[in-house]
Amino acid sequence: MMSPPDRRRWFRADCEIPMAYLIGRKETFYAATVLNSSIDGLYFVGDTAMTGGDDCHILIEKNSEALSRPPDLNLCHATVKWCSPLATAAHARRVFGIGIQIDGWCRSLESPDIQRIYYHCDGCEEKIVSCRICKTDGPLLLCSKCLQHLQEIPDGPLKQSFLRCLLGNVI
Secondary structure, eight states, rough: OOOOOOOOSOOOEEEEEEEEOOOHHHHHOEEEEEEEHHHHHHEEEEOOOTTTTOEEEOOSSSSOOOSSSSSOEEEEEEEEEEEEEEEOOOOOOOOOEEEEEEEEEEEEETTTTOOOOOEEEEETEEEEEEOOOOSSSOOOOOOOHHHHHHHHTTTTHHHHHHHHHHHHHOO
């Protein structure tokens, strides 16, 4: 039996890497463990809840082949995509599964030099920083203008033709 196709744009590597995260502008880092990663995202388990859209910083000191990060940079700026409580034993501490999108890597919190992660819009090829790209139900990544244009096209053959053209350029 075939499994359904993975709708993620990038391959995810399983790992178990210690890390620390900082929520917003607070000064306390919380310990956590990265369980899988991709070029622009991480899934980790931690004991402090976050809200989708929160800014955070991730500190990973151990270099691993499972991480797609520059070897000399160990701190990333990120945006929380989701956070959900994980089922635990009644006596254990509460833990959360947290998914983040990496916006860029840097040397320190004060560093003005951030090595950003960029995508190209599948519609117009404009270079867009990862946190600003819009994902569709399929494998397309669009800038906000192209997504709005797609949403304005009425459902029907014209929209299907436009989507086939875009998908032909991506796949």
